[in-house]
Every structure is written in C-alpha cells, then in structure tokens.
Amino acid sequence: MLQTCVSAVFRFLQHCPLPAWTKLSVSMCFRFLINQILPYWVAYRTGSWTWRHPDDGKTASLALDPNNSAFVPDIDLLSHRLREGFRAYCYTKWQNTNRNDADMCREVPYLEKSCQAARKLSSDNARAFAIMTGGCVSQACLQNRTGLPIACPCGQISTMEHEIWECPYVPDILNRPRTPSNPIQMRLGWPVGSTDDEAILAWMIACRKRSLALRYKPPR
Numbered sequence: 001m002l003q004t005c006v007s008a009v010f011r012f013l014q015h016c017p018l019p020a021w022t023k024l025s026v027s028m029c030f031r032f033l034i035n036q037i038l039p040y041w042v043a044y045r046t047g048s049w050t051w052r053h054p055d056d057g058k059t060a061s062l063a064l065d066p067n068n069s070a071f072v073p074d075i076d077l078l079s080h081r082l083r084e085g086f087r088a089y090c091y092t093k094w095q096n097t098n099r100n101d102a103d104m105c106r107e108v109p110y111l112e113k114s115c116q117a118a119r120k121l122s123s124d125n126a127r128a129f130a131i132m133t134g135g136c137v138s139q140a141c142l143q144n145r146t147g148l149p150i151a152c153p154c155g156q157i158s159t160m161e162h163e164i165w166e167c168p169y170v171p172d173i174l175n176r177p178r179t180p181s182n183p184i185q186m187r188l189g190w191p192v193g194s195t196d197d198e199a200i201l202a203w204m205i206a207c208r209k210r211s212l213a214l215r216y217k218p219p220r
C-alpha cells in the first residue's frame with residue numbers, strides 16, 4: 001500500500017510542475033513526499049496520514065494508518081481512489097484556467113461516472129478525443145488568433161456554439177440533436193448518462209469535420 005502511494009507520488013512528480021519547496025529535495029524522505037504531495041493531489045489532508053477528495057459528489061477518504069476508519073485494505077480500491085483524486089485534481093486545475101471551455105464549465109463538478117464514460121467513448125476515436133479535450137477552434141477564435149476572417153456558411157464569424165448548436169445553414173439540420181443543458185456536454189460532448197449522449201457527440205464530431213473542411217479547402 002505504501003508502495004502504491006509512493007509510486008503515485010512519483011507519477012505526480014513526472015507530470016506536474018513542482019512547487020518551490022520541493023527544490024529542497026535530495027534528502028527528502030518518503031514520509032515528507034507523501035505528506036506534502038498527496039494533499040495537492042487528493043485535495044485535503046484531514047489528519048495524520050489521512051486525506052480526502054471529492055468523488056462523485058460524495059467524500060472519499062483514504063488513510064495509511066491501519067487504525068483509522070478510512071484505512072483502505074484493498075490495494076485496488078486504494079489505487080482507484082488515488083487515480084480518481086488525480087483526475088479530480090486535473091479537472092479542477094483545468095476549471096481554473098482562463099480557457100473559454102473552462103469558463104463555461106466553472107460550475108460543473110467533477111463526476112467520476114461522466115469522466116469514465118468520456119474516456120470510454122474517446123479511447124479509440126481521435127475525433128471524439130479532440131472534441132472532449134477541447135481541441136476545437138471556432139472560426140471566431142481562429143480570426144482572433146490569425147486575423148483570417150473565415151465566415152460560417154450563414155455569413156457569421158462563428159463561435160463554436162453557433163457552429164454546432166445554432167447555425168441554420170448546417171446540412172442535415174433536421175438531425176441536429178437537442179442542445180444539451182449541461183455545459184460540459186454542450187461544449188465538450190462529455191456524456192451525462194442521457195440516451196442521446198452518443199448522438200450528441202456524433203453531431204459535434206460531424207460539425208467539427210465540416211468546419212475544418214471549410215477552413216482547410218484543398219488547393220484547386
């Protein structure tokens with residue numbers, strides 16, 4: 001179990017910039033590492049050798065002290081809670097950026113089920129992965145970055161919401177799904193447990209494809 005936590009800490013160190021205090025570090029011991037870094041990862045230290053993080057709307061705890069009620073004897077469950085803690089940490093970090101998609105989803109809490117479903121739908125689909133990770137650049141955003149005015153077929157310099165959910169000139173408009181009420185689904189196509197989750201994602205993928213084709217026309 002200790003090995004799992006130490007390994008988790010080292011994975012964290014590989015992927016995340018270190019806070020200034022870690023510059024101390026050659027002689028740092030495992031206890032120091034775990035006590036200092038797990039709070040970054042699982043959000044709150046609640047006592048000696050115990051931490052908790054938001055997990056699917058409830059509070060999940062983990063403890064390395066066998067006498068603590070939050071002690072997790074199951075190594076798989078402990079690993080799962082550590083992974084979820086890291087995902088929740090990354091999600092919150094993204095939410096605190098100044099990206100447009102993060103701004104729209106500021107009030108959407110991290111949900112394990114939604115994240116799990118998003119990973120499943122995008123695991124072998126690069127186009128779905130691009131949508132779900134915010135890899136779309138609207139015509140309006142492109143114009144801001146490059147100065148190139150590429151108008152939507154309706155004549156607007158369009159935002160992503162317009163291109164996907166509002167434009168009256170998209171082909172197959174009768175097949176356009178309802179506009180999702182959840183911002184993370186509307187903007188990033190993350191499933192929310194609705195029967196039309198896959199149809200919404202498929203529509204978003206088709207719209208992005210059309211938008212890219214319009215932007216990058218083959219030379220004549």
Ligand SMILES: [Zn+2]
Binds near residue numbers: 152153154155156
């Ligand atoms: Zn349009």
